Amino acid sequence: MASLLIIFAILIFLLHFQHSSSFSLSVEKHEEDIIISPKGTFTAGFYPVGENAYSFAIWFTQKHKNLANATVVWMANRDQPVNGKCSRLSLLKTGNLVLTDAGHFDVWSTNTNSSKPLELILYDTGNLVLREHNKIGFVLWQSFDFPTDTLLPDQSFTRHMKLVSSKSGNKYSSGFYKLFFDNDNLLRLLYDGPQVSSIYWPSPWLVSWDASRSSNNSSRVAKLDVLGNFSSSDDFTLKTSDYGTVLQRRLTLDFDGNVRAYSRKHGQEKWLISGQFHQQPLKIHGICGPNSYSINNPKTGRKCVCLPGYNRINNQDWSQGCKPSFQLSCNNKTESKTRFQRLPHVDFYGYDYLHQANFTYKQCKQFCLRMCECIAFQYRLVNDEGVFYCYPKSQLRNGFSSPNFQGSIYLRLPKREHVSVHANVIKNGSLVCSRNDGVEQLKKSYVEDKENGSVKIILWFASGLGVIEALCFFMIWFFLFKNSEHFVIDNQGYVLAGATGFQKFTYSELKQATKCFSQEIGKGAGGTVYKGLLSDNRVVAIKRLHEANKEESEFLAELSVIGRLNHMNLIGMWGYCAEGKHRLLVFEYMEKGSLTDNLSSNALNWGKRYKIALGTAKCLAYLHEECLEWILHCDIKPQNILIDSNYQPKVADFGLSKLVQRNNFDNSSFSRMRGTRGYMGPEWIFNLPITSKVDVYSYGVVLLEMITGKSAMTGILITDGEKTHNESLVTWVREKRRNLSEMKSLVEQIVDPTLGSNYDMVKLETLTMVALKCVEEEKDMRPNMSEVVEMLQTHEHDSS
Numbered sequence: 001m002a003s004l005l006i007i008f009a010i011l012i013f014l015l016h017f018q019h020s021s022s023f024s025l026s027v028e029k030h031e032e033d034i035i036i037s038p039k040g041t042f043t044a045g046f047y048p049v050g051e052n053a054y055s056f057a058i059w060f061t062q063k064h065k066n067l068a069n070a071t072v073v074w075m076a077n078r079d080q081p082v083n084g085k086c087s088r089l090s091l092l093k094t095g096n097l098v099l100t101d102a103g104h105f106d107v108w109s110t111n112t113n114s115s116k117p118l119e120l121i122l123y124d125t126g127n128l129v130l131r132e133h134n135k136i137g138f139v140l141w142q143s144f145d146f147p148t149d150t151l152l153p154d155q156s157f158t159r160h161m162k163l164v165s166s167k168s169g170n171k172y173s174s175g176f177y178k179l180f181f182d183n184d185n186l187l188r189l190l191y192d193g194p195q196v197s198s199i200y201w202p203s204p205w206l207v208s209w210d211a212s213r214s215s216n217n218s219s220r221v222a223k224l225d226v227l228g229n230f231s232s233s234d235d236f237t238l239k240t241s242d243y244g245t246v247l248q249r250r251l252t253l254d255f256d257g258n259v260r261a262y263s264r265k266h267g268q269e270k271w272l273i274s275g276q277f278h279q280q281p282l283k284i285h286g287i288c289g290p291n292s293y294s295i296n297n298p299k300t301g302r303k304c305v306c307l308p309g310y311n312r313i314n315n316q317d318w319s320q321g322c323k324p325s326f327q328l329s330c331n332n333k334t335e336s337k338t339r340f341q342r343l344p345h346v347d348f349y350g351y352d353y354l355h356q357a358n359f360t361y362k363q364c365k366q367f368c369l370r371m372c373e374c375i376a377f378q379y380r381l382v383n384d385e386g387v388f389y390c391y392p393k394s395q396l397r398n399g400f401s402s403p404n405f406q407g408s409i410y411l412r413l414p415k416r417e418h419v420s421v422h423a424n425v426i427k428n429g430s431l432v433c434s435r436n437d438g439v440e441q442l443k444k445s446y447v448e449d450k451e452n453g454s455v456k457i458i459l460w461f462a463s464g465l466g467v468i469e470a471l472c473f474f475m476i477w478f479f480l481f482k483n484s485e486h487f488v489i490d491n492q493g494y495v496l497a498g499a500t501g502f503q504k505f506t507y508s509e510l511k512q513a514t515k516c517f518s519q520e521i522g523k524g525a526g527g528t529v530y531k532g533l534l535s536d537n538r539v540v541a542i543k544r545l546h547e548a549n550k551e552e553s554e555f556l557a558e559l560s561v562i563g564r565l566n567h568m569n570l571i572g573m574w575g576y577c578a579e580g581k582h583r584l585l586v587f588e589y590m591e592k593g594s595l596t597d598n599l600s601s602n603a604l605n606w607g608k609r610y611k612i613a614l615g616t617a618k619c620l621a622y623l624h625e626e627c628l629e630w631i632l633h634c635d636i637k638p639q640n641i642l643i644d645s646n647y648q649p650k651v652a653d654f655g656l657s658k659l660v661q662r663n664n665f666d667n668s669s670f671s672r673m674r675g676t677r678g679y680m681g682p683e684w685i686f687n688l689p690i691t692s693k694v695d696v697y698s699y700g701v702v703l704l705e706m707i708t709g710k711s712a713m714t715g716i717l718i719t720d721g722e723k724t725h726n727e728s729l730v731t732w733v734r735e736k737r738r739n740l741s742e743m744k745s746l747v748e749q750i751v752d753p754t755l756g757s758n759y760d761m762v763k764l765e766t767l768t769m770v771a772l773k774c775v776e777e778e779k780d781m782r783p784n785m786s787e788v789v790e791m792l793q794t795h796e797h798d799s800s
């Protein structure tokens with residue numbers, strides 16, 4: 001530590017020259033005209049911030065020349081970049097350090113004066129210091145006193161300073177978020193937007209001691225130490241997750257409004273997040289503009305969603321929010337013209353007419369109806385008090401949706417308006433990111449509503465004209481999310497699909513693994529399956545889903561269900577890819593192919609067929625009865641039963657599977673027919689309730705196929721005199737049985753002739769008996785899968 005403080009002068013410019021400026025750095029030579037700290041940790045110089053635009057900045061020195069992704073820790077002129085021609089930073093004889101744009105305008109200066117020889121030094125702490133030559137203690141100016149969005153270890157953050165976020169991940173200009181010491185000595189985060197501003201950290205409704213802060217130390221100073229402890233005079237401390245090690249560290253107010261501690265080992269490129277101020281990023285104000293709210297999906301990140309009946313104002317800038325697609329004026333906001341749509345787990349902070357305790361829902365609704373400006377109300381149970389609170393709202397800002405929030409917003413809508421909450425969430429969640437780096441400036445006027453005389457509007461922040469830049473707020477944010485291990489489980493209780501142990505592949509990896517999807521090995525209802533070779537030499541089957549328009553969140557939800565399933569007769573899933581429109585699943589590869597392939601190639605003797613029948617039954621019994629959720633496969637057929645090298649079956653393809661909560665069987669959720677012709681139970685055809693017995697029926701058909709060697713898909717051609725007609729396998733077997741009395745002679749009639757007469761009669765009789773029970777028309781006559789397993793197991797080791 002002490003060594004860090006030893007000062008190395010790299011560039012010493014003494015005021016002994018004849019010129020008016022003692023030294024200068026030129027933007028044209030920005031690659032050579034740089035200042036490097038003694039140990040090389042930091043570099044100062046002209047940093048490109050856009051097309052022909054430069055800011056004088058300090059950044060962590062990088063190995064490669066490309067500055068585009070350097071970690072900038074300070075900027076002199078973040079809001080006023082200089083031209084790439086003739087701009088320079090000069091230390092004048094008067095002692096002033098000045099940045100001139102295109103040789104003419106001073107855009108920034110240290111406002112220092114001195115008649116003594118001066119030197120400009122970049123310390124290894126990242127502090128750029130202007131001081132008298134060889135006078136260590138005499139600092140005229142230092143960058144540590146004027147932080148931008150980042151604090152470095154041992155940099156004091158004091159009452160005179162504030163951190164201001166950047167506009168976005170790739171725009172360095174000042175954004176809307178600020179960290180500062182408030183008048184009551186508390187360190188706070190403020191959203192200072194073009195229209196409104198509000199404190200969001202610590203939670204604004206908490207008094208200092210409830211937020212574990214003390215307001216009676218007026219020294220107002222905070223500091224991050226080299227070991228990773230950030231502490232402030234108001235008793236706020238943040239101990240980083242890697243506290244105790246000397247690492248490169250920084251504390252940055254990110255463009256999404258959260259302060260994060262980052263750390264990395266020396267020489268490494270990637271920063272890890274080791275702590276953050278705001279524990280619930282969804283609740284950060286201003287991220288989603290008015291009439292929209294943020295939702296979090298662990299994998300896709302944070303999104304802004306318009307309220308039902310509202311449309312996004314600017315698809316490239318979520319912070320502008322949404323506007324109503326309907327019109328309600330004071331005279332038609334009556335009960336007969338409006339209705340309230342409930343949005344559970346959604347909250348909007350602020351802009352309440354009142355906080356009314358112990359109100360019934362009806363009272364709350366009536367209150368809102370009477371208020372012309374009331375566009376929604378929040379109604380929730382406050383647990384500590386055991387009473388319901390009513391919060392009628394005049395504006396809907398700072399919205400978020402979280403399963404942990406136990407209240408609802410009731411949104412006022414015209415009675416006619418038909419709006420689906422879901423359609424809105426799915427369709428307009430995504431943000432169109434503008435690749436255009438040019439700064440688009442929009443003039444936006446804010447017209448204040450006429451105030452209703454009888455109502456005092458609390459928290460009404462009026463403001464005049466504002467200028468909003470079109471931003472891509474979230475791109476880098478997503479990037480951080482994806483790369484940071486520390487965000488795997490966020491505090492809302494979401495668990496990433498990653499927790500299920502799947503590997504996430506990129507599309508290009510899988511494209512390469514399948515040699516551009518050249519070797520097709522199967523086609524299912526949901527997609528096409530290709531053989532692939534991963535870079536670690538594992539052979540895999542890669543299923544590319546056709547329904548690529550499926551929302552990533554929905555896709556991941558299904559994955560997490562599959563991830564919890566684990567049975568030796570269930571195909572193993574190794575990974576997935578969800579990138580843009582692409583949805584792919586990576587499975588273990590079965591060398592021997594499917595049951596269909598094996599039946600047609602005559603590779604299966606009776607022993608193997610019995611083993612496959614039993615294994616498949618066990619797997620289905622597991623799915624139906626042992627899993628936490630009750631899972632129907634709904635597409636049991638030989639193509640979906642794969643065979644491993646030991647002739648064990650592995651049930652594959654959950655493309656059509658439907659999860660059904662036990663005791664909560666909602667038949668209406670099966671809106672369309674599922675399954676494959678020939679294997680579908682009569683319930684599908686007659687529109688009867690769908691239960692696990694549909695899988696039992698399909699399983700019975702598969703057994704019949706294994707016994708007879710005939711395909712259920714094509715059916716059986718019957719020649720009846722001159723006429724021929726096609727009969728289903730099930731009908732064919734049933735008819736055979738009707739004309740016979742004994743099971744034994746039935747077996748002889750239907751058995752697969754290609755296997756000769758060398759069969760185990762007991763086993764075959766069992767199989768046939770089970771198969772016929774499974775394909776009973778009446779679902780209650782069919783056994784369940786565990787009964788099937790039992791019946792098959794009884795004769796597993798028999799032989800005649």
Ligand SMILES: *[C@@H]1O[C@H](CO)[C@@H](O)[C@H](O)[C@H]1NC(C)=O
Pocket residue numbers: 064066069269270
């Ligand atoms: C930074 O950019 C260089 C060159 O484009 C690239 O090789 C490197 O991987 C990038 N680093 C990060 C952390 O993005």
Ligand SMILES: *[C@@H]1O[C@H](CO)[C@@H](O)[C@H](O)[C@H]1NC(C)=O
Pocket residue numbers: 113114115
């Ligand atoms: C610098 O300027 C200020 C006023 O602008 C003056 O009071 C001060 O004496 C000057 N210092 C030096 C060293 O010239």
Ligand SMILES: *[C@@H]1O[C@H](CO)[C@@H](O)[C@H](O)[C@H]1NC(C)=O
Pocket residue numbers: 208209213214215216
């Ligand atoms: C400091 O503030 C706390 C409340 O935050 C109060 O209880 C305490 O008495 C104060 N101490 C002093 C010395 O003022």
Ligand SMILES: *[C@@H]1O[C@H](CO)[C@@H](O)[C@H](O)[C@H]1NC(C)=O
Pocket residue numbers: 229230231237239243
């Ligand atoms: C962090 O620093 C504060 C103030 O110096 C101190 O009270 C606290 O104990 C430190 N925390 C750790 C973990 O060292």
Ligand SMILES: *[C@@H]1O[C@H](CO)[C@@H](O)[C@H](O)[C@H]1NC(C)=O
Pocket residue numbers: 217218219221232233
């Ligand atoms: C106030 O905070 C500063 C910095 O954390 C600390 O050095 C000082 O002792 C505190 N003063 C009191 C009275 O607690």
Ligand SMILES: *[C@@H]1O[C@H](CO)[C@@H](O)[C@H](O)[C@H]1NC(C)=O
Pocket residue numbers: 327328329332337414415
């Ligand atoms: C309410 O009134 C406004 C104008 O007064 C009209 O434009 C709007 O269509 C009406 N809305 C309904 C739902 O009647």
Ligand SMILES: *[C@@H]1O[C@H](CO)[C@@H](O)[C@H](O)[C@H]1NC(C)=O
Pocket residue numbers: 358386387
């Ligand atoms: C709530 O209001 C009802 C009557 O409206 C009253 O009986 C009850 O005591 C109130 N509860 C509380 C907790 O104030």
Ligand SMILES: *[C@@H]1O[C@H](CO)[C@@H](O)[C@H](O)[C@H]1NC(C)=O
Pocket residue numbers: 310311312315423424427428
């Ligand atoms: C989503 O936004 C687009 C573009 O603003 C709009 O055309 C579309 O109607 C919106 N969809 C919904 C469901 O609001």
